[in-house]
Amino acid sequence: MNYYLGVDGGGTKTKFIICDAFGRVQAQSIQPTCHYLQCGLDGVTKVMQDGLYDCLNSSAIKLEQIAAAFIACAGYRDIEKDSPAIERAVKKAYPQIPHMLGNDMENALAGSLAGAAGINVIAGTGSIGLGKNEQGQMCRSAGWHHIFGGDEGSAYWIACRLIQHFTKQSDGREPKTALYEAVKTQYHLLEDSDILTTCVVNWNFDRTRVAAMSQTVFTLAKQNDPVAMKIFQEAAKELADIYLAIYRQLPFTSKNIPVSYSGGVFKSGSYILEPLKEYLSIEPTLTLTAPILSPDAGSIILAMQYDNRLIDEKIIQNLRTL
Template identity: 55%
Template sequence: MKYFLGIDGGGTKTKFLITDDSGTIISESIQPTSHYLQAGFDGVTKVLNDGIDDCLSQANLNRNQISYCFAACAGYGDIIDDDPKIEQSAKNALQSIPFTIGNDNENALAGSLGGKPGINIIAGTGSIGMGINEHNESYRSGGWHHAFLGDEGSAYWIASNMLRLYTRQSDHRDKKTMLYSYLNEIMNWTNDSDMLRDCVVAMNYDRTQIAALAKHAYILAQKNDPAILSVYDQAAKELSDIIKAIYHTLHMEYAKVSYSGGVFSSGSYILEPLRKHLEDINIDLVEPVLPPDKGSVLLAMKYGNIEITDKLISKLKTA
């Protein structure tokens, strides 16, 4: 029996899975973010090492018994000069385990479409899209740093726009909606400037902490707040632009498009406007076959020369 390790390193958390070659999950672990711009290179090694050790301990295995690993690391491939340092950080943790490292859009794509051609859009802490066509040509779009107003349509972007609307409603540039009173109450802001105290000073406008505030946007959407509904519509438009860039660059005539990331837990508030903004291209918007962590296992098996069959996909899906 062979064992495979999948690592899904995102902007908020890093998930680890060990499976056997039939797709049975042996162990799993969740650790903090392994994005090197947040954790640092030594932090990447620590997070990966902690997660690997935890999984191996649960499974009563050692590194020499793992046939292959695919390690998805958010930020990998963004700044080419940093890639060798990320690779070394991963190697320091993986040690004797053979591995391939990639961006977290690669495992998201593999998982969401079961290893088949198409497009995946990630909208989690950040946002990025990747596609593969029938000729095995790939292209990615989006994923530019949030400091440059990138990561459009992500949880960070949604939360930032919610806070921007709060400031506009506060000083009467926009008409006040439920958004204004809700945030004052839920955040315990007695003065409007308390928003600056909490989000800019206390949180230091940290990407992960700001992104976590997107849960309040979802609550406000459920309450039909018009300002927030417009944010979701614009988020969907931004995500559709990423998808269309991939679709046209890869000269696709048809594509299955799937999705991953916490923003999509908002359900119809993001999916319905996304469908609307994609009406001018020939796609089917489909639910993901597998989540990104299982996509990492799928890629570990692929690179480890295991045939990817429908039976294997089905096993991973129900595991």
């Protein structure tokens, strides 16, 4: 029997999955990030080898039984001149396996729509969108560096809006809401200026730690804090702009285009999804749908498609276990 390898490589960890031809999971492994700017090119090769052989050693599958692989590698094609070096690093790890290398946006799109054409927006620590039309043409939008205001609508962006409103409520530019005391209490601020000590000095404005503050906005939104609700409205508008930018640049033939989503921001549920639906309603051909499969399942779908395997409902059902 043929087997398929899917690699979902993000900025924090890399997940490896081997499935059979019916999408049934045979082996899994979690390894460190494969982002070449964090682990180096030799690190990319090592992570790829470690994940593969961890899967093989925990199953009865032999290397030569793997028919195809899709490797989603965070950072790939972000800086185009570095792409050939990343390709060589992966090929060094998998000289015998037919494989396709892509960015981690690609498997998120494939998973959310089970391989169909459409648009997916990722809103986690950062934000970025990718669309694919019926002819296989692709278009991306957003994902510019957060340091100059990019990653709009992401958890980091939402957290920065929280800090912004806290400082305005502190110095009288805005009336105080529950947000003000919630930030002081949750982050143990004796003085309002301690927000600078916490974020800038203690955390060095670490992107991941700051992004985690977005959870405070969610908690406040559930308590009907008007500023928190407004932040989610603004985030939804930013994310809608990503979908619409892709739609307007990528020619689709269908009059019913599914658009989906990935990432932790969407765990806020109706607070982000309801305003997002409203903003997208200006283009009636776009239909916002919950993701069908996870990004790691998307990497298996892309591996199977690379091997010209038809993705049927049985495969999709089996991949739902991921």
